[in-house]
Amino acid sequence: MFHKKTLYLGLVFFAVFAFGAVAPKVAAQSNPFYKGKTLTFIINYAPGGGTDTSARLFERHIRRFIPGNPRIAFKYVPGGGATIGVNFLYKRSRRDGYTVGVFTGVVAMQATNAPGAKFDLNKMRWVIAVGEPSLMFARKDVAKSIKDLFKPTKKIVLPGFSRNSSKDINLNLVFDILEIPKENYKYVTGYKGDGPISLAMRSGEVSFMSASLSSYGGRWRSLANEGITTQPLFQTGNLKPDGTIIRDPRVADLPTLGEVYKQIHGKPHPTGPKWEAWKWNVGSRIMIRSAMFPPGTPDEPVRILTDAFQAMEKDKKFQADAKKITTAKMVFMTGKDALALLPDVATIKPQAKEYIEKLMRIKF
């Protein structure tokens, strides 16, 4: 009959095959989704920027909250005005739950039809959104308080990156909605980043600026400490799903634009295209950073990661680190809430859009 050797060999092969076929199923029941695996963060900016810093902060802490304790790898895909990384996640990355995008600015990209943007945020599987209000402040020698914006010692100079950047839009909206007389200020744009603007603020070339909460703490607070700029005067606030704008609890003592308007003009802020534009502006700020899986990712990893972020948000060590590095606590919005807010912030209402286009002399 068969040689003994062949028989034994055959048994061995069969055993290995059987084990190999059965083992994954057994393993899946006892091993969590991420055990022994690597979770890759796709970052849509180059290393060293704010996106990287936030992503590194997450990486330091989130592993503890993901069952299976996966390794976290970084893949930087910058370029195309930060759209390439998002495109990559949307079209080309694997949908197996082991690749997640950690992005900045995607909402504004979709809303303003950024050239090169080839994704639809409504189809992405959102994990969380993070955001912060922006704070406004001025050079003390030009305006010491909100009232002084109406009577500055010399023309206030508003800086910006380009006429279609959200920083520029924010500053111009503020001055226009508050009805500050046009002869009080001048808007110049083309600075290549916060660094040159900060230098210009110090030398006096420009005199008003807005900065997100964490970038204020990281870079701009020292100007206030040195007496060059005022303390923050007011904030953009948080947009609620019902359309109201409230003070962000991390800067609860700073008024919102609506409150400032009432304070100055003695009546509630006007509604209409200008206010719709402002709401869009506020909304895209509080969703400025986001983590999302590509469309088609199964439910399990989305749920695991959402739970992990929410648990991390409550963790004292994480928030202490966040405070140390970004100078402010981090507040997360769940993917579900983000998707609910998306219609308001991923598209600008037509009349509001027209108003912004006219104000900034651009075309989206």
Place this chain on the structure above:
Amino acid sequence: MLEAATQAAIALVSPERMAFLLMGVFMGLILGAIPGLGGLVGLTILLPFTFDFDPALALPMMIGLLSVTTTSDTIPSVLFGVPGTAASQATILDGFPMAQRGEAGRAFGAAYMASMIGGIFGALVLALSIYVLAPLVLAFESPEFFMLGIFGIAMVGTLSGKFPLRGISVGFLGLLISMIGLDPQIGLPRWTFGSIYLLDGLPLVTVAIGLFAIPEIADMVIKGSQIADVPKEALLGRAQGIRDAFRNWPLVLRCSALGVWVGAIPGLGGSVVDWFAYGHARQTCKGASETFGKGDIRGVIAPECANNAKEGGALIPTILFGIPGSASMAILLVAFMMMGLQPGPEMLTTQLDKTYLMIWTLAVANVFGTGICLFFTPHLAKVATIRIHLLAPVVVVVVFLAAFQATRSLGDLVAMTAFSLMGWFLKRAAWPRPPLVLGLVLGSMIESRLYLSLQLHGPAFLLRPIVVVIFVLIVTTVAYGAFQEWRSRQVVKVPLVDEN
């Protein structure tokens, strides 16, 4: 101030810190020697490790890395005429001809000694002038930056070859190429032809490598011999080079100081420092206008010591204002923030010891880096005698990889090939190439500052005092260059007449 300085010095000398410093130095040397890599890549790799480290260990490692890339980037510049980093282009002008004459060892010896002295002296100048430089940096506003950018192009244009006017034209060509990408005012794509790759403009590394590497390698392969056209016995060694560096000590000291001060100008300093030093040397050294560009050792010493000193200068806006002077400094800033260090006046008061730690690290890293390079110089110089048919394939592969890592997409290879062709034709026609790279580097800054100046002041920005001074310098430089060109043409004419 003195106690903080000595405290930091003692702190640095601990075994763990020195070990980390050495690790950074080794990484930096390797990265600087491979064209297209440089400090930025290394810092990116190191960044995650810094988050959980004690800052007193992480900082020496990162600064160690940054300080020495400008030491090892001399290697490809001298041996192949390919800039190791954008900062070492001026070294090619005299370093490469020296290698071809069999004097690679001497060039390296002089370059490393100059780098060492430049780095140390630069650290010293930094330590002393930090209080003075800070307010000076603030005197530069948009109009001044614009004029400085134009001056940079004018200077490089006139310095980089026999025909200054050609150089300046090529510089403006570089400016034109820098406009490919998103318009700074509106964010509209310009000259991108619908390609996503071009939306961010052409990567500097890819262009520089294309312009320099392939044409040089191609020429050498065509000639078919080796880099150094002289027999092995004629190789002049590093000892001679070291002596040269010491003999020219006034030049070294002047260029180091220049390196620190120009390096402190954010956004501009790093790329033009070696050119300013080269230009200064050419204008002040005896007989320079004849010998520079043909293998004058002083043309190697000047840029090499300046570009080591500039790292110290670039630290000033970074640590005092949180304004990174370059992409590498931007990453250093992130490392600061992750370590909880705040750039600002505290770096001169409560955190003064960390500042001095950085300054001493700069000095010590330079000593180690140049020491290691000097040690390997004889081996490096021998590379110039390897048959080019053995060397070229290796270099070409490395060069393609280096160009590819700019954005890791096909566009990099296409761009590199296109610029290789352009570089080839420019070389054949004796039009200089370095100004094109500089035009590309400075282009976006020049354009943005021009528009800002016009928006802020209107055309009157041209009447500001510092702007006028720089403008006069530009006119002088260009006029001088044009005069030189006219004169050299006159000299050529005479022998033809004298033919009896």
